[in-house]
Amino acid sequence: MESNKDEGNKAWGKKFWLDLIEKEKFNPYAVGMITLFAVFTLFVVLISVGSGNTSNSTTAEKQIEESPKVDMGSEKRRxxxxxxxxxDYHxxxxxxxxxxxxxSNRYESYSNARKSEDVLINIWSKLRDIKCNTTGDSIFDEKCEEILxxxxxxxxxxRMATKELMKWLDDNSPKKLYEAENAMEYAVSEWKSYQMLLAKNFR
Structure with missing residues (x-):
C-alpha cells in the first residue's frame, strides 16, 4: 500500500509540474510551492556542504583568569x-x-514541517548545554563563543521559517506566502553565515 501511495504522490507531483509549465496555468498555491521549494533546495545544499549568548568582556576576562585551561586542539574537535x-540529528x-x-504534497509537507519544528526545538535545548572551555588562546576562545x-x-x-511555512500551508493566502518566503530567505542567510564560520574556524 505504501508503495502505491508513493507512486501516486510522484504522479500527482509530475502532473502538477506539467500543468504549470506546459499550460502556463496560474495557481497561487502551485507558484508558491515552486518558490518555497527553491529556497528549501538551497537549504539542502547548505546542509550537504556543512555535513548561547556571548558574555560581556569583563566576565570573559575573569573566566579566562580563573578557569583551568584546556588544550585548544581538543576543544576545537569537541x-x-x-x-x-x-x-546529523536535524x-x-x-x-x-x-x-x-x-x-507538491501539501498534507505531507505540513506533517513533515511539524516534525522538523519539534527537532529544531530539541536542538535549541541541546545548544544551551554546549559550553566553550577556556583554552588561553584568546582568538579561538572568542571564535568558540561566536560559533555557538x-x-x-x-x-x-x-524554526521560525518552519512555523511560517506551516501557517502558509494551513492558510493559502498571498500574505502568508510572502511571510513564509521572507522567513525562508532570512533562514538561508543565517545558515550560510553559520556554515562559513564553522568551515573557516573549526574544520
Missing part, C-alpha cells in the same frame, strides 16, 4: 563534533520536508 551531531527531518515539497551564538541564530531562524 565543539566541532557536538555541532555535527546536531546537524538533517533527516529537514530533508523529508524538502522532499515532500518537491512532490551563530548556531543558535541559524537554528532559530530555521
Amino acid at each position: 565543539i566541532y563534533e557536538e555541532l555535527i551531531k546536531l546537524e 538533517s533527516p527531518s529537514w530533508n523529508a520536508l524538502s522532499e515532500s515539497l518537491a512532490q 551564538k551563530q548556531a543558535n541564530k541559524a537554528y532559530s531562524a530555521k
Whole structure:
C-alpha cells in the first residue's frame, strides 16, 4: 500500500509540474510551492556542504583568569563534533520536508514541517548545554563563543521559517506566502553565515 501511495504522490507531483509549465496555468498555491521549494533546495545544499549568548568582556576576562585551561586542539574537535551531531540529528527531518515539497504534497509537507519544528526545538535545548572551555588562546576562545551564538541564530531562524511555512500551508493566502518566503530567505542567510564560520574556524 505504501508503495502505491508513493507512486501516486510522484504522479500527482509530475502532473502538477506539467500543468504549470506546459499550460502556463496560474495557481497561487502551485507558484508558491515552486518558490518555497527553491529556497528549501538551497537549504539542502547548505546542509550537504556543512555535513548561547556571548558574555560581556569583563566576565570573559575573569573566566579566562580563573578557569583551568584546556588544550585548544581538543576543544576545537569537541565543539566541532557536538555541532555535527546536531546537524546529523536535524538533517533527516529537514530533508523529508524538502522532499515532500518537491512532490507538491501539501498534507505531507505540513506533517513533515511539524516534525522538523519539534527537532529544531530539541536542538535549541541541546545548544544551551554546549559550553566553550577556556583554552588561553584568546582568538579561538572568542571564535568558540561566536560559533555557538551563530548556531543558535541559524537554528532559530530555521524554526521560525518552519512555523511560517506551516501557517502558509494551513492558510493559502498571498500574505502568508510572502511571510513564509521572507522567513525562508532570512533562514538561508543565517545558515550560510553559520556554515562559513564553522568551515573557516573549526574544520
